[in-house]
Amino acid sequence: MVDGSSHLADEGHVASDVWRPGDFSCLNEALDHAARGSHGMTFFDGRGEVLRELSYRELRERAVLAARRLIALPGVSRGDRIALIAETRPEFAILFFACEYAGLVPVPMPATVSLGGKDFYLRQLRFLISNSEARAAFATEEFAGFLRDAVGDLPLALVGTLEDLDEIAPAATVPPSPVPDENRLRTVHIRQYARSARRAHHAACGDA
Template sequence: MNPTPTKNNLPLRKGDFTNLFEALDYAAEGITGYNFYDGTGKLSTVLPYKKLRKEARSLARRLLGLGPRRGARVALVADTQPDFMRYFFACQYAGLVPIPLPAPIQLGHRRSYVEQLRRLLVTCQAEIAIATEAHLPFLMKAAASLNLSFYGGTKAFVHLPEEDVQLQQSGADDLAYLQFTSGSTRFPRGVMISQKTVMNNLSNLIGGVVQFQNDDRVVSWLPFYHDMGLVGMVLAPLAAQVSVDYLNPRDFAMRPRLWLKLMSDNRATISFGSAMGYESCQRRLRSADIESLDLCPWRVAGIGAETIRPQPLIQFADHLAPAGFNKRAFVAEYR
């Protein structure tokens, strides 16, 4: 199994689409896509955009078979798994509104997580809720007392029939998704993001802040339920038709060196992280690790944080300079 290539066979379009439906349709004409790596750094799943489009359209018809109204809200426990992409874009094709919900980095404190999940499901007024197998027990408990039309695991949809319907694109003012705030200072609040808003954000990110090129490659460990993880590391690469390599945030937390190894091995050019992530990585790197890395291609090292302390970033850059990391790659991104 090989990851999707870096160099695409499509002319680069920098997010100039009407909606996410159209963005995936165009990306699917190429050969790039999403790639998922396990906790040892081994490639576990390859999901080219072409395959994602086919599977998302099939799932869209299965979702519509449940009978939801157009614009109904679908809660997705946003673990770093291919199924998140499949169902997120299935909602785009079906005219439904996906809502990424937190997937805990540590699976302790089960009772508090179930209660958090229940409150989020009520707050977002979800009619459908879906989780991968790892988080399904939490969802089943959280949704048991709620009046949802369907809740369950991703595997349940394999047995559902596909509705014979024409999939219709969303308008510019239709909701693309609902994004919860981080909840660092209060309980998370839902923000409604229209197709027009997300496409404007993506166009500015692709053509402005990052300046995506057709030979770029992205690596990310950021959670899909965080704004930068979703917009910057999931939607923007797709809208720019570039390949992405993912580590689960849990695996990054345990082995932060995997991030830099993946950057080096795949000659990635773009990655974003929190200031704490850069600091954690720098502290746990050994001299032998640095000697084996080639970070010369890394041209955009984004930092997403409300407050950015320069000293840890300076230490990171100085520490990784022998591996070819250029401190000018740092880019602050406030969303």
């Protein structure tokens, strides 16, 4: 669980109290603006205990660096898809925004494994990664084993955690932010993929 209304103490960092409507041309532009202030996210574990506090400024800094590492991966170029296990954890937020800064398309994957449903989850995950034509895939340490088992021999540039990505030498810069038309097209692609994945999932359940 995550609370996006957290106020994080940050001495020496001047907060931006100027209200701005949501007229940003892309998501990372909104984070650029939020990073000027002192707000952030607070992540909780399943017991409701605070797991991690992440300011928007730190989120931006880590996302930009991760973006430089993503575009340094062999065979990964602007517009490619990156699969992300969608846990409510700081790693997911960092990698999601890293994709935005790198001009890549983040493709969230399910993070629910039912009791006795491991084999089905692995098949579902493999199908979604293959069907989305993802070029790399990431999860937290808790889900990394599932992810690697699901990917198997699929030809991805990297399969692992944010810590694994940290081992990659970063590119010198990140690409420029997507223009509005390109950003809308990226959104359409994600929605179209989500619909096709749901149809395939229902078909698979019907055949079971």
